[in-house]
Amino acid sequence: MSKEWPLWEVFIRSQHGLAHKHVGSLHAPDAEMAVNNARDVYTRRNEGVSIWVVLAGDITASSPADKSVLFEPSNSKVYRHPTFFPMPEEVKNL
Amino acid sequence: MADSNVADPKIEFLLRLADNSLVLSQRLSELCGKGPALEEDIALTNVALDLLGQARFWFAYAGELEGAGRDEDRLAFLRDAHEFRNLLLVEQPNGSYADTLMRQFYFDAWHYLLLEQLLTSSDERIAAIAEKSLKEVRYHLRRSGDLIVRLGDGSELSHSMMQRAADDLWMFTDEMFQADAVEQAMAAQGVMPELGTLRTPWINHVAEIFREATLVLPPLDAWMQKGGKQGRHGESLGYLLAEMQFLPRAYPDAVW
Numbered sequence: 239m240s241k242e243w244p245l246w247e248v249f250i251r252s253q254h255g256l257a258h259k260h261v262g263s264l265h266a267p268d269a270e271m272a273v274n275n276a277r278d279v280y281t282r283r284n285e286g287v288s289i290w291v292v293l294a295g296d297i298t299a300s301s302p303a304d305k306s307v308l309f310e311p312s313n314s315k316v317y318r319h320p321t322f323f324p325m326p327e328e329v330k331n332l
Numbered sequence: 333m334a335d336s337n338v339a340d341p342k343i344e345f346l347l348r349l350a351d352n353s354l355v356l357s358q359r360l361s362e363l364c365g366k367g368p369a370l371e372e373d374i375a376l377t378n379v380a381l382d383l384l385g386q387a388r389f390w391f392a393y394a395g396e397l398e399g400a401g402r403d404e405d406r407l408a409f410l411r412d413a414h415e416f417r418n419l420l421l422v423e424q425p426n427g428s429y430a431d432t433l434m435r436q437f438y439f440d441a442w443h444y445l446l447l448e449q450l451l452t453s454s455d456e457r458i459a460a461i462a463e464k465s466l467k468e469v470r471y472h473l474r475r476s477g478d479l480i481v482r483l484g485d486g487s488e489l490s491h492s493m494m495q496r497a498a499d500d501l502w503m504f505t506d507e508m509f510q511a512d513a514v515e516q517a518m519a520a521q522g523v524m525p526e527l528g529t530l531r532t533p534w535i536n537h538v539a540e541i542f543r544e545a546t547l548v549l550p551p552l553d554a555w556m557q558k559g560g561k562q563g564r565h566g567e568s569l570g571y572l573l574a575e576m577q578f579l580p581r582a583y584p585d586a587v588w
Contacts, residue, residue: 282378
């Protein structure tokens with residue numbers, strides 16, 4: 239099975255979406271076919287979407303073991319969270 | 333118009349469009365679950381669904397014009413092979429994946445050119461359906477052209493399979509450009525383009541993709557098969573219809 243197509247991670251920005259979201263993965267021989275396949279598999283070809291594909295091997299992920307080191311210190315210090323500022327109505331999508 | 337068997341050339345023309353899409357959709361559906369890769373399988377089935385949707389639009393309009401109470405289901409399921417008006421190309425068996433892709437590419441390239449011209453049809457309903465369909469067919473053509481290049485310019489085996497498919501299916505391509513009384517009447521009314529004018533752009537596009545795919549274009553003066561549009565089909569269409577129409581024929585009153 240050495241000839242199996244590599245795995246690609248797929249990120250899609252929907253018509254009214256602001257950011258690309260990870261939607262899943264698929265196998266394809268190269269980036270162009272990965273984009274084509276992503277259209278079929280994940281978007282049903284809705285118009286106005288943007289697709290990113292990236293080789294799964296090119297993604298570096300944080301280790302679950304590092305979770306406490308990375309995220310916990312701020313949890314106990316509320317002053318680190320900018321939650322005390324009322325946001326004006328006009329500011330959207332923040 | 334000269335042909336007295338042709339009741340209304342527009343209905344006849346719509347049935348040709350509908351039958352092309354329906355029969356090719358049925359062929360592609362046969363491959364559901366059998367694609368060479370999961371992603372290919374989904375893509376093929378998507379194309380089949382696109383074509384089925386197009387067939388429904390054309391059938392619905394043909395049925396309305398006919399005014400004889402035949403809806404899309406009756407037109408699809410209760411006509412026999414000699415009443416089908418599809419091109420011989422689309423009824424060809426799936427064969428190998430190379431055959432399937434080549435059939436698709438030959439058809440997509442023509443389908444795209446035709447629909448593009450139908451956008452300016454004097455019949456607004458036809459122009460509207462063409463516009464909807466063209467979005468899908470643009471993608472079909474991009475996909476099939478891309479795969480022709482990949483496999484034609486792939487391994488030695490894939491190259492030879494693609495070349496053989498190109499040669500085998502070639503004789504069914506000229507029918508796409510041969511206008512009979514129906515198409516002449518439609519062109520005269522501005523409903524559709526002169527079919528013959530699609531030939532050069534079609535050959536140019538196919539030649540360009542073949543060059544990239546390192547495939548040899550079959551001889552332009554080769555012997556060509558025809559008859560599908562007039563209801564004279566190959567043997568395989570009967571089997572295709574027998575399978576497709578079994579249920580509605582066995583249970584004519586069934587509602588689904």
